Amino acid sequence: METIFIIGGSAGSLKVLLEVLPQLHHHLKFPIIIVLHRKGYADSQLSFLLSTKTNLKVVEPDDKDILEPGYIYIAPPDYHLLIESDKTISLDFSEKLNFSRPSIDVTFSSAAKVFKENTFAILLSGANADGVAGLNHVKANNGTTLVQNPVTAEVNYMPLQAITQSKIDFVLNPDEIAAFINKLDVP
Amino acid sequence: MIEPDLIKDEELESLLTEIAELYGYDFTQYSKASIKRRVNRICLIDKFTSFAELRYQLIKQHSYLQRFIEEITVNVTEMFRDPSFYKALREQVLPQLGTYPLIRIWLAGCSTGEEVYSVAILAKEAGLMHKILLYATDINPSVLEKARNGIFPISQMKLYSENYILSGGQRNFSEYYAANYDFARFNDDLKEKMIFATHNLVSDRSFNEFQLIICRNVLIYFDKDLQAKVFKLFDDSLEHLGFLGLGSKETIRFSKLDKHYHQISTEKIWRKQKEEQRRFKTDFT
Numbered sequence: 001m002e003t004i005f006i007i008g009g010s011a012g013s014l015k016v017l018l019e020v021l022p023q024l025h026h027h028l029k030f031p032i033i034i035v036l037h038r039k040g041y042a043d044s045q046l047s048f049l050l051s052t053k054t055n056l057k058v059v060e061p062d063d064k065d066i067l068e069p070g071y072i073y074i075a076p077p078d079y080h081l082l083i084e085s086d087k088t089i090s091l092d093f094s095e096k097l098n099f100s101r102p103s104i105d106v107t108f109s110s111a112a113k114v115f116k117e118n119t120f121a122i123l124l125s126g127a128n129a130d131g132v133a134g135l136n137h138v139k140a141n142n143g144t145t146l147v148q149n150p151v152t153a154e155v156n157y158m159p160l161q162a163i164t165q166s167k168i169d170f171v172l173n174p175d176e177i178a179a180f181i182n183k184l185d186v187p
Numbered sequence: 188m189i190e191p192d193l194i195k196d197e198e199l200e201s202l203l204t205e206i207a208e209l210y211g212y213d214f215t216q217y218s219k220a221s222i223k224r225r226v227n228r229i230c231l232i233d234k235f236t237s238f239a240e241l242r243y244q245l246i247k248q249h250s251y252l253q254r255f256i257e258e259i260t261v262n263v264t265e266m267f268r269d270p271s272f273y274k275a276l277r278e279q280v281l282p283q284l285g286t287y288p289l290i291r292i293w294l295a296g297c298s299t300g301e302e303v304y305s306v307a308i309l310a311k312e313a314g315l316m317h318k319i320l321l322y323a324t325d326i327n328p329s330v331l332e333k334a335r336n337g338i339f340p341i342s343q344m345k346l347y348s349e350n351y352i353l354s355g356g357q358r359n360f361s362e363y364y365a366a367n368y369d370f371a372r373f374n375d376d377l378k379e380k381m382i383f384a385t386h387n388l389v390s391d392r393s394f395n396e397f398q399l400i401i402c403r404n405v406l407i408y409f410d411k412d413l414q415a416k417v418f419k420l421f422d423d424s425l426e427h428l429g430f431l432g433l434g435s436k437e438t439i440r441f442s443k444l445d446k447h448y449h450q451i452s453t454e455k456i457w458r459k460q461k462e463e464q465r466r467f468k469t470d471f472t
């Protein structure tokens with residue numbers, strides 16, 4: 001397992017995920033990580049909601065879980081999600097970054113250090129600047145950067161920030177995202 | 188803004204080894220991804236322009252070590268964090284412990300003490316205060332100093348009060364502290380049974396036998412081997428039928444001890460089996 005696909009999003013992203021997940025291949029050969037801003041506690045519901053939309057296994061990981069192909073990992077509320085060089089997950093309860101925990105920047109950057117050019121990171125709709133610096137790290141490690149087409153975003157601030165401040169390889173409409181991911185699966 | 192990467196993996200390894208040899212504080216088995224972020228962070232805060240500068244400061248200036256430890260360990264904590272965990276303590280663990288003549292609880296990695304005061308409140312409400320002892324330890328002496336004082340920002344009380352209610356609390360949370368300008372000073376009767384001491388989970392040994400050990404959001408900073416070592420320490424420090432409570436994303440699943448413990452609820456609380464049960468389980472699994 002060489003590749004990682006990470007999705008970061010804030011306000012207005014859930015809708016996009018609900019559209020993308022049902023279209024994903026059922027046997028992806030790499031893991032997907034989703035880092036979504038959400039209001040504090042309460043919703044481990046999110047993993048449940050998303051799991052009803054796909055046959056891929058959706059989990060909110062424990063610390064030190066090993067990344068497995070074909071799994072979708074949801075960053076748990078109130079923890080940063082980091083990737084170790086042995087491809088296990090480390091959770092971290094340090095200070096919020098960009099007012100966010102989990103922070104998209106943290107996961108993007110940490111994954112980029114491990115997966116290098118095989119890192120794919122997409123930033124979706126949102127009103128926060130989180131994720132942009134992470135995309136720059138992905139790029140600096142020769143990974144691939146993607147962003148939701150701001151025109152299609154419920155809140156376009158985050159994707160616009162990404163486009164103006166990072167080198168973005170692909171700008172995708174929601175209906176193109178699943179196709180992009182599925183294509184990665186066929187080497 | 189993300190921290191620029193000042194430090195290479197090998198450099199970090201060798202610095203941590205050096206610190207371990209020089210000072211006896213061993214961080215070499217901390218989770219690499221997060222300790223690297225912490226070390227980067229301290230370089231930014233203390234304005235080191237290179238890794239060499241940080242290293243020089245650490246090796247030459249012995250007094251800097253304390254600051255280093257304070258900054259690379261994460262001290263963030265809350266009262267009644269994850270209310271459902273405290274609800275399970277209240278409903279499933281404390282009633283069991285109530286049958287003992289003396290109840291010893293160890294809170295390892297207690298940080299500034301919010302967790303300890305939360306458990307004290309549970310004990311008080313369960314009517315167990317007279318026979319309980321709360322041993323609260325941390326590697327970092329300055330957080331223990333705060334824990335001892337039991338003075339927390341008033342701005343947090345709204346959240347803590349909500350958490351308290353979600354944990355099954357039925358009193359008025361503000362009964363437990365005196366509000367004083369920006370601070371809430373927790374009542375002395377909560378503090379009576381607390382014993383604070385520095386204890387390093389990496390290098391210090393078991394110091395007593397407990398019926399309940401709570402260690403939350405500390406193991407996430409350790410790699411798997413170090414976690415296994417600490418689980419062994421907890422096992423050595425836990426009576427049979429004692430309980431072990433971990434953070435909401437921590438698990439003993441990866442440890443050999445797994446088969447001698449069973450999870451008692453959907454919360455991260457395990458109970459140590461009796462000797463016979465242990466043998467039985469080992470024979471048949």
Ligand SMILES: C[S@@+](CC[C@H](N)C(=O)[O-])C[C@H]1O[C@@H](n2cnc3c(N)ncnc32)[C@H](O)[C@@H]1O
Pocket residue numbers: 093260261262263264265268295296297298299302324325326327330386387388389402403404405408434
């Ligand atoms: C994130 S806090 C957790 C506080 C509290 N238990 C909670 O869950 O809210 C982690 C604490 O672990 C402590 N710690 C880190 N390494 C340690 C070690 N080797 N031995 C003991 N405590 C340690 C830190 O000083 C810090 O106070």
